[in-house]
Amino acid sequence: MEQALQDKFAPETRCFGCGPSNPKGLHIKSFPEGDGLVCRFTPEEHHEGFPGFLNGGIIGTLFDCHMNWTAAYFLMKRDNLPSPAPTVTAEFSVQLLKPTPSRQELLIRARVVEAQGRRVKVEGELVASGEVTARASGTFVAVKQGHPAWGRW
Numbered sequence: 193m194e195q196a197l198q199d200k201f202a203p204e205t206r207c208f209g210c211g212p213s214n215p216k217g218l219h220i221k222s223f224p225e226g227d228g229l230v231c232r233f234t235p236e237e238h239h240e241g242f243p244g245f246l247n248g249g250i251i252g253t254l255f256d257c258h259m260n261w262t263a264a265y266f267l268m269k270r271d272n273l274p275s276p277a278p279t280v281t282a283e284f285s286v287q288l289l290k291p292t293p294s295r296q297e298l299l300i301r302a303r304v305v306e307a308q309g310r311r312v313k314v315e316g317e318l319v320a321s322g323e324v325t326a327r328a329s330g331t332f333v334a335v336k337q338g339h340p341a342w343g344r345w
């Protein structure tokens with residue numbers, strides 16, 4: 193199977209959501225597919241908000257990191273960079289449409305809907321057994337040299 197973007201481009205990073213080297217992290221894995229990125233995630237019991245259903249903050253983190261990588265990968269392709277751009281989350285919002293089952297594999301899709309300069313808008317959806325249980329949108333910005341995140345991925 194093809195390597196996840198996180199493992200290919202940032203294996204040493206420790207982001208709680210997507211850092212491969214954080215032993216307590218979620219280890220979100222993003223793969224290019226179609227016009228965006230997809231992520232498949234199977235929650236653990238300690239990610240639940242109530243029995244059998246996922247905690248809303250965990251849902252937010254899944255969207256945050258996966259949409260961030262969607263923006264970073266988009267900028268890499270658009271600007272012909274050797275690796276994904278160093279993007280951070282400027283803002284994001286999540287709509288929790290129905291309880292998300294936690295004892296199964298979940299699918300998160302994200303795609304870029306607008307981009308200008310180093311600012312990228314991304315939309316995402318979370319699908320459980322073919323049903324969309326949450327949607328999100330956010331703005332991600334590629335940082336400049338001198339930003340605390342510069343060179344940290």
Ligand SMILES: CCCCCCCCCCCC(=O)SCCNC(=O)CCNC(=O)[C@H](O)C(C)(C)COP(=O)(O)OP(=O)(O)OC[C@H]1O[C@@H](n2cnc3c(N)ncnc32)[C@H](O)[C@@H]1OP(=O)(O)O
Nearest residue numbers: 201202260264276277278279280281282283311331333345
């Ligand atoms: C291998 C690699 C892996 C790369 C992949 C890595 C994935 C890691 C995932 C980690 C995700 C995180 O947790 S990141 C950590 C949480 N996030 C943060 O700490 C970010 C804190 N905020 C900041 O550092 C800053 O505010 C920035 C970088 C977002 C923006 O500051 P700046 O660089 O000075 O840029 P600025 O000129 O203000 O804005 C640039 C453009 O973005 C717009 N903009 C700025 N902030 C916002 C905002 N909140 N909402 C909407 N739009 C905004 C501006 O209007 C402007 O648009 P225009 O006029 O150009 O149109």
